[in-house]
Amino acid sequence: MSIQEKATQIEEEFSQFEDWMDKYNYLIELGKDLPLIDEKHKTKQNLISGCQSRVWLHAVYEDDKIQFTADSDAVITKGIAALLVRVFSDESPDSIINADTEFIDKIGLKEHLSPTRSNGLMSMIKQMKLYALAFKTKA
Amino acid sequence: MSIQEKATQIEEEFSQFEDWMDKYNYLIELGKDLPLIDEKHKTKQNLISGCQSRVWLHAVYEDDKIQFTADSDAVITKGIAALLVRVFSDESPDSIINADTEFIDKIGLKEHLSPTRSNGLMSMIKQMKLYALAFKTKA
Amino acid sequence: MASSLDVKNIRKDFPALHQEIYGKPLVYFDNAATTQKPRQVIERMIKYYEEENCNIHRGVHYLSQKATEAFENARRNIQQFINAKETHEIIFTKGTTDSVNLVKTSFGEEFLQAGDEVIVSVAEHHSNFVPWQVLSEKKNIPLRIIPVNDKGELIFEEFEKLLNEKTKLLAITHTSNTLGSIVDIKKFIDKAHEHDVVVLIDGAQAVMHKQLDVQELDCDFYCFSGHKMYAPMGGGILYGKEKLLEKMPPFQYGGEMVDQVTIKGTSFNELPFKFEAGTPNVEAILGLDEAIKYLQNIGFDNIAKYEKRLLDYATEKLLKIEGLRILGTSENKASLISFLIGDIHPYDAGTIIDKMGIAVRTGHHCAQPVLDHFEVPGTIRASMVFYNTFEEIDRLVEAIMQVKKMFE
Amino acid sequence: MASSLDVKNIRKDFPALHQEIYGKPLVYFDNAATTQKPRQVIERMIKYYEEENCNIHRGVHYLSQKATEAFENARRNIQQFINAKETHEIIFTKGTTDSVNLVKTSFGEEFLQAGDEVIVSVAEHHSNFVPWQVLSEKKNIPLRIIPVNDKGELIFEEFEKLLNEKTKLLAITHTSNTLGSIVDIKKFIDKAHEHDVVVLIDGAQAVMHKQLDVQELDCDFYCFSGHKMYAPMGGGILYGKEKLLEKMPPFQYGGEMVDQVTIKGTSFNELPFKFEAGTPNVEAILGLDEAIKYLQNIGFDNIAKYEKRLLDYATEKLLKIEGLRILGTSENKASLISFLIGDIHPYDAGTIIDKMGIAVRTGHHCAQPVLDHFEVPGTIRASMVFYNTFEEIDRLVEAIMQVKKMFE
Ligand SMILES: Cc1ncc(COP(=O)(O)O)c(C=O)c1O
């Protein structure tokens, strides 16, 4: 599935919720499915330190695809990280570099990606794109 | 005449004016009667430098009375200086120390004595009182 | 002056309190970050811009005169409000941070030498911590840190141990923005003065809750912000003793703070103007003046009593919630509560509480050292003032129950 | 966008213009000191305090989010307004004086050494003169001063002579607040850059009259104040090139500018926050954003054309008055006129002009060096903007005739 297809799928999943509580409950569920970063990769280097919550991100490159794993100390942050990992993982560096995160706006979670909210997610996206760039140059 | 009497006299003089223009014209006239500071006393030490206009002030002490002479580069400042010199001159240090400048408010020239107007007049009054204090201690 | 506090009528004065957030009436519990403004203050600003606006000082024209008078009159009112001895001991700044930095630069950099020591507490807001830490590194001036006990109170005995003949400055908060503890600063000031130590007090969280008297306290510097006491943003106060301010060099250069400028050299204006470079924020100061009048009209005693009742009520209710833990349990506390709900992350809790229409603050509250001390990454902080109600506290309790349901 | 300027309707936007002073309709010709505010700007401030007021950044709750968005959006708009390359090259300050002092401290004190040289002009406002003079004395950095010619224009050839391999900084005004001369700064900037000299431009009197493009100018720093461009007091801008801002240390410490604080040490936030310590003045910045929209809506071309007509008309009328002398006669001039009436002292003239209901400024306009150059103690300055009218100029002429009658 392409990034766009995955994003659309997520939009559809979220469109079923009528109130914010169901949406957040689902987000909490999603957090549990996040491919967790291996404890040994939970290093200082892989840590993105927001002032509200912290995010760890790790990436591996195989067969022209990047696989992300992540974690966060906050459950909601983790839920959103799970969405980002689901959309961006298993994709080529080029598609990651060119992808946007419109779907997060569309499902009404835009506020969590505010650059000044400082929960680590904006930096996580930046970091994902930097990985893509790095792997591309290496390839 | 006491300071108070002189002040009352000035209030009466000014009460005859119906508009500001006559008042200022009279002030300009008064400036011409100001006992001018001797050129040789127009020293840097006797200069009170406001940012709007400059005032020179000199004082002599004889027979328990202080005589002031003054000058200013601005005519209106000079007029008000003339009023102050008229009221405070020929008085004992004690009466000068205790005097106020209410009459300036009463004749509607208060704005010229605003501490932040920086025309030298507030500092001139302060200086007159400092002279009085100094002569008193010497006496 | 009202004899007690009529919160229903008071709330009418605050337009911002009558909003809906996510379809629910707003509960504003983020007052320690900034307070809402009564319409009297807003109207004062409008009046200023509609009828008085002007660049003040040194102008001979009517508007300039009028605005200057209002501005200098505000300075006198603020002097009386904190009972400073002299009007020119009131310096207008941007806020607490600006005030502390002024002292750091014009006092600290000028009069402290390598080997001197500065004492702060671990409970400082970054604004009264980082400037001294930076000075310490730059000039090799050891920074000594007063610890807090389990209740979040500065430990006086530890402070005494840190004091020695090298100590030159004590910079501590009057009230902690994170723990709420009110410091008995008089005791610290007296002790410091026994050793000729200059004392700066960060009053950002104190001055809106209780009547201040800087002469009685005898502190050397006292700093606070307008926006945390119902006044507009952009205005703050540095109170300093004349004797110290006189010998300190200017902080910034240009505009009103100058006396004579020639291409050979410059002489500076007298106090307070020496420290007020550039066009001052007249609007913010007139607004602060109005805010003080507003508070005095309600009465500081009434405010203190009511806020204490809010604090007691909220503390009782919150402690009934299983797993809820309050950080900062001093008996002498401002009406703010920092707490954690079991192991639930503050960000998760804050997000849900927000969705319930309640504004609380989460995170480290710009006071990382004290959170490190308690070994928590952050807290949820509800800070209440005289326009808050008991019903609003009930709504917070409900929201917390919802949080527990979702995350436990 | 209006195709030309409808002053009658524009005046309706400015409540402060409809006052009576001493029973006469106010003529406000003190715009170079500070401008009046259109109701759109006043209403923006009210809206902020009634619906958005909050301490911004790092808050997870709704209001904080909303205010932060508006604030950062303003930063983007201001970036576009001056055509800066990056949003984080826009630093919010208190005003021009604050901006210049920031550069003096974080660039000057940090990167200039004894023996380096700084060039300013004799026509600087004190805010762009005294900081460099103080730095010069403190660090033994010779201050070189570009003179002006009889028209009050900076002499480019003299600047070239002052330039040498020791020159590290050029700090000059875009437009003189006393003489009105508009400096061809592009020429100075290009020349300075040939010698790798960093250039700071004081744009306090320029940015409200003409569309600015910092990338085209290629200046390294550009400073201006909100209150002189129809925005509230207490907000200003420092534009700086990323490359320079990145390497400069912070200016003040505390609050938002901090990243991580421990008792061991502190790391600082990234641009632009690194330079924005303490609670920012959100209101002033949102007001500035609105003021820029207001100006863009009228159109800078329309403003420039109309203000030029005012200047030409006033110049012609004033020069017809016997004994009247204008200081600053460059062909390239902002719409302000500094003048003297025969030997009449500016204080006397100003007092009478004020009584006629007209606000002009008298004195040295915080630019003593250039008045020393012209050997006058002060001037009378009438500064006109797009809401002024030709009739108002006629009233000024009348007032001057009255002054002559009284003092000649
Ligand atoms: C040319 C110039 N530079 C700097 C300033 C200082 O601006 P502010 O007082 O807003 O800091 C002014 C205005 O007073 C000015 O005209």
Ligand SMILES: Cc1ncc(COP(=O)(O)O)c(C=O)c1O
């Ligand atoms: C205790 C304390 N000190 C200092 C500050 C800084 O105040 P400001 O941001 O208004 O400069 C704050 C508020 O944020 C505070 O709570």
